[in-house]
Amino acid sequence: MTYLKPIDSSEHSIPVDDIMINGRISAELLDSRDGLSAKKNEFVLPEGVIYLDGNSLGPMPRAAQIRSREVVENQWSNDLITSWNKHQWIDLPELVGAKIAPLIGAKPTEVICCDSVSVNLFKLLALGLQLQPGRTKILSQRDNFPTDLYIAQGLQKILSSEQCELIAVDEADIESFLTEDIAILTLTQVNFRSGQVHNIKKLTEKAHQKGILVIWDLAHSAGVMPIELDQWNVDFAVGCGYKYFNGGPGAPAFVFAAERWHSKLNQPLAGWMGHISPFDFSPEYEGAQNIKQFLCGTPSVISMAVLDAALDVYRDLSIDDVRCKALQLADFFAFQVSQSNELDDLVLISPTKHELRGSQLAYQHSYAYAICQALIAHGVIADFREPNLLRFGFSPLFLTFSEIEQSVSILRKIMSEKEYLKEEFNRRQKVT
Amino acid sequence: MTYLKPIDSSEHSIPVDDIMINGRISAELLDSRDGLSAKKNEFVLPEGVIYLDGNSLGPMPRAAQIRSREVVENQWSNDLITSWNKHQWIDLPELVGAKIAPLIGAKPTEVICCDSVSVNLFKLLALGLQLQPGRTKILSQRDNFPTDLYIAQGLQKILSSEQCELIAVDEADIESFLTEDIAILTLTQVNFRSGQVHNIKKLTEKAHQKGILVIWDLAHSAGVMPIELDQWNVDFAVGCGYKYFNGGPGAPAFVFAAERWHSKLNQPLAGWMGHISPFDFSPEYEGAQNIKQFLCGTPSVISMAVLDAALDVYRDLSIDDVRCKALQLADFFAFQVSQSNELDDLVLISPTKHELRGSQLAYQHSYAYAICQALIAHGVIADFREPNLLRFGFSPLFLTFSEIEQSVSILRKIMSEKEYLKEEFNRRQKVT
Numbered sequence: 001m002t003y004l005k006p007i008d009s010s011e012h013s014i015p016v017d018d019i020m021i022n023g024r025i026s027a028e029l030l031d032s033r034d035g036l037s038a039k040k041n042e043f044v045l046p047e048g049v050i051y052l053d054g055n056s057l058g059p060m061p062r063a064a065q066i067r068s069r070e071v072v073e074n075q076w077s078n079d080l081i082t083s084w085n086k087h088q089w090i091d092l093p094e095l096v097g098a099k100i101a102p103l104i105g106a107k108p109t110e111v112i113c114c115d116s117v118s119v120n121l122f123k124l125l126a127l128g129l130q131l132q133p134g135r136t137k138i139l140s141q142r143d144n145f146p147t148d149l150y151i152a153q154g155l156q157k158i159l160s161s162e163q164c165e166l167i168a169v170d171e172a173d174i175e176s177f178l179t180e181d182i183a184i185l186t187l188t189q190v191n192f193r194s195g196q197v198h199n200i201k202k203l204t205e206k207a208h209q210k211g212i213l214v215i216w217d218l219a220h221s222a223g224v225m226p227i228e229l230d231q232w233n234v235d236f237a238v239g240c241g242y243k244y245f246n247g248g249p250g251a252p253a254f255v256f257a258a259e260r261w262h263s264k265l266n267q268p269l270a271g272w273m274g275h276i277s278p279f280d281f282s283p284e285y286e287g288a289q290n291i292k293q294f295l296c297g298t299p300s301v302i303s304m305a306v307l308d309a310a311l312d313v314y315r316d317l318s319i320d321d322v323r324c325k326a327l328q329l330a331d332f333f334a335f336q337v338s339q340s341n342e343l344d345d346l347v348l349i350s351p352t353k354h355e356l357r358g359s360q361l362a363y364q365h366s367y368a369y370a371i372c373q374a375l376i377a378h379g380v381i382a383d384f385r386e387p388n389l390l391r392f393g394f395s396p397l398f399l400t401f402s403e404i405e406q407s408v409s410i411l412r413k414i415m416s417e418k419e420y421l422k423e424e425f426n427r428r429q430k431v432t
Numbered sequence: 433m434t435y436l437k438p439i440d441s442s443e444h445s446i447p448v449d450d451i452m453i454n455g456r457i458s459a460e461l462l463d464s465r466d467g468l469s470a471k472k473n474e475f476v477l478p479e480g481v482i483y484l485d486g487n488s489l490g491p492m493p494r495a496a497q498i499r500s501r502e503v504v505e506n507q508w509s510n511d512l513i514t515s516w517n518k519h520q521w522i523d524l525p526e527l528v529g530a531k532i533a534p535l536i537g538a539k540p541t542e543v544i545c546c547d548s549v550s551v552n553l554f555k556l557l558a559l560g561l562q563l564q565p566g567r568t569k570i571l572s573q574r575d576n577f578p579t580d581l582y583i584a585q586g587l588q589k590i591l592s593s594e595q596c597e598l599i600a601v602d603e604a605d606i607e608s609f610l611t612e613d614i615a616i617l618t619l620t621q622v623n624f625r626s627g628q629v630h631n632i633k634k635l636t637e638k639a640h641q642k643g644i645l646v647i648w649d650l651a652h653s654a655g656v657m658p659i660e661l662d663q664w665n666v667d668f669a670v671g672c673g674y675k676y677f678n679g680g681p682g683a684p685a686f687v688f689a690a691e692r693w694h695s696k697l698n699q700p701l702a703g704w705m706g707h708i709s710p711f712d713f714s715p716e717y718e719g720a721q722n723i724k725q726f727l728c729g730t731p732s733v734i735s736m737a738v739l740d741a742a743l744d745v746y747r748d749l750s751i752d753d754v755r756c757k758a759l760q761l762a763d764f765f766a767f768q769v770s771q772s773n774e775l776d777d778l779v780l781i782s783p784t785k786h787e788l789r790g791s792q793l794a795y796q797h798s799y800a801y802a803i804c805q806a807l808i809a810h811g812v813i814a815d816f817r818e819p820n821l822l823r824f825g826f827s828p829l830f831l832t833f834s835e836i837e838q839s840v841s842i843l844r845k846i847m848s849e850k851e852y853l854k855e856e857f858n859r860r861q862k863v864t
Contacts, residue, residue: 297548
């Protein structure tokens with residue numbers, strides 16, 4: 001058996017021998033053998049659109065639409081305040097957390113849904129510093145998703161510099177900075193630009209050897225990569241509801257806290273929902289000594305209920321299968337691009353090895369913005385990241401291999417006919 | 433002209449002379465003269481329910497239902513990621529803020545919609561301390577809504593006690609504690625239990641005389657009381673989207689910051705949405721020097737869009753009219769209760785004077801929980817607050833005087849037939 005090896009081969013590579021028709025790889029055959037193909041029916045997707053941006057905002061699952069009507073038009077409208085108990089709104093943060101837990105290798109009681117990734121990271125960084133008396137440094141990566149750095153800078157601003165210091169280093173230097181004066185290592189598993197993957201297990205182990213706590217941001221990986229937080233001994237993590245989990249625009253985020261820390265939780269965003277008995281309305285805060293302490297104010301029930309329903313898409317899935325198809329979609333895309341002379345100017349900056357790559361591919365091009373606009377005009381939704389990156393996301397629950405083939409073919413047309421120059425012209429007109 | 437004076441008279445009192453029919457005050461006549469009565473049609477309310485808990489969760493405006501479908505089933509579903517620009521999701525926090533602004537006496541650029549009341553209060557308390565170098569004390573009220581105290585306690589936890597100290601005093605002692613060592617005075621305008629109102633103008637003035645910043649929590653007043661933040665020289669405020677604004681369960685909250693502070697903003701929850709150029713993805717946080725700095729992570733678009741639509745109910749309303757009807761509804765309720773011997777055991781703990789009272793009435797009774805359950809069983813939704821309070825909220829946009837009459841009549845039946853004893857029995861069965 002030989003495998004399609006555009007950029008790497010692993011057990012996930014596409015077996016190539018029996019998918020050739022007339023000397024070309026058949027996307028139709030790949031689709032017909034896709035064990036996840038039925039999942040596409042669980043989404044509502046617009047006609048004529050190929051959506052390569054599920055890594056930024058997942059599309060709408062049918063279940064989410066149904067639940068949105070249910071929570072607004074039945075629960076809120078008919079049952080009003082009594083819905084907090086009758087429809088378990090009060091338990092939603094825990095219920096959603098428990099649904100996410102198996103998808104990231106956690107116990108149901110270790111995950112809760114609340115607030116945004118940024119707000120949750122603040123809770124964890126402040127908590128982490130308190131759990132590390134005598135240590136004040138937070139180590140991160142210079143090209144981490146900016147909000148992760150900003151939140152550490154925000155914490156630094158209200159603590160004195162003797163209490164908190166952010167050190168953001170190049171990716172290559174992270175390991176050498178894992179020394180005994182570091183309190184917390186906080187990184188995003190998958191880089192938002194390049195798609196490069198950190199080895200959580202290895203870095204967590206190295207950090208722990210120096211007594212460093214780890215906080216992983218799973219925003220660009222949860223739902224599309226196998227993650228084993230408990231097995232990898234991770235302390236804390238945050239993640240996003242609206243990317244691969246398809247929870248809707250700005251869906252609430254989640255927090256993971258390993259059970260071994262539950263008796264020491266003491267996070268500063270001490271809102272009433274995290275109180276051990278919120279409805280006692282006691283004037284003294286006493287935080288729940290479990291995952292509920294990460295709740296702060298009243299959660300956005302409508303948004304959270306929609307995420308809850310969206311997660312049901314995963315009910316019968318193996319994340320390994322999801323990961324396998326994601327890699328194959330990306331490989332197929334990269335293969336098609338590499339076979340097209342018209343696309344020679346697109347420079348792949350994502351890692352080529354499967355184990356180093358998330359679920360997206362990024363290509364550099366000086367007209368990246370304009371190419372992205374031209375793609376969108378043709379119904380291929382990708383995205384652009386400053387200064388010159390075209391980013392393609394491969395969400396395996398609704399994308400087909402035929403769509404991948406078609407998107408590359410459209411990209412070829414745009415490049416060969418220089419359609420992007422028109423978009424670039426429009427852009428410059430707007431700026432001036 | 434004489435006025436219905438159950439507990440107070442003011443220019444808002446019900447003129448009594450011409451609403452008597454057969455020696456009794458006619459709820460029907462009051463309804464027929466109600467200038468706000470048409471507003472009820474803008475809400476969807478369940479049949480057979482009298483909703484006296486709009487102060488806890490407002491009911492569903494029709495516009496909110498329509499927008500919920502629009503944002504989920506059209507914008508998200510069809511336009512996916514492009515909706516951030518195409519449907520102005522990116523501007524929603526400012527647009528919603530600008531809609532709330534005139535309802536609280538603020539400029540459109542002084543209010544933004546984001547996060548929860550608790551999270552927003554954290555931002556403001558931390559910011560406030562930074563704006564007051566040399567002062568470390570936060571003054572509040574012991575029976576403030578607990579989350580307000582908890583959030584200050586949470587901030588105190590991560591700062592040293594030399595940097596932050598919460599002082600929570602009795603209501604009667606607040607003024608005497610306004611001394612020059614206090615950094616911030618933070619209070620809720622309307623007490624969540626008793627409905628007692630603080631005089632924002634007077635307390636702000638007294639605080640400013642001592643160089644104290646003020647942060648007002650408008651959760652139990654915005655949307656139902658005239659508020660003039662700019663005129664009263666308020667520095668900062670927070671408020672809630674899901675009570676009188678009817679924005680749906682857990683709707684996002686809002687922040688007000690007086691324009692004079694915009695050049696000095698430096699809040700610690702420094703998420704990417706508050707960056708001056710979020711899409712530059714720069715590694716250094718540079719906060720927008722305007723109200724947008726209060727944004728942190730990606731907002732819950734669905735919940736925020738629903739609130740945005742709900743606020744349209746206010747488009748043609750005068751808050752003075754809203755306030756007037758709210759007081760009249762409460763007066764009429766209190767009058768009916770005071771006329772009923774069966775209700776003698778219910779002790780009103782809310783202030784009797786209009787100027788001291790918000791839009792709710794609280795009655796003490798040792799079986800308050802059981803009475804509340806019995807009311808709900810009869811379709812009258814009130815709520816219970818520990819240890820022994822029955823709380824009735826008077827949302828004037830959808831309540832009628834006839835409903836008030838009917839709810840008191842049901843309450844009378846419950847008390848005279850001791851129906852609540854059955855509920856109390858059920859409760860004890862559950863506990864044991």
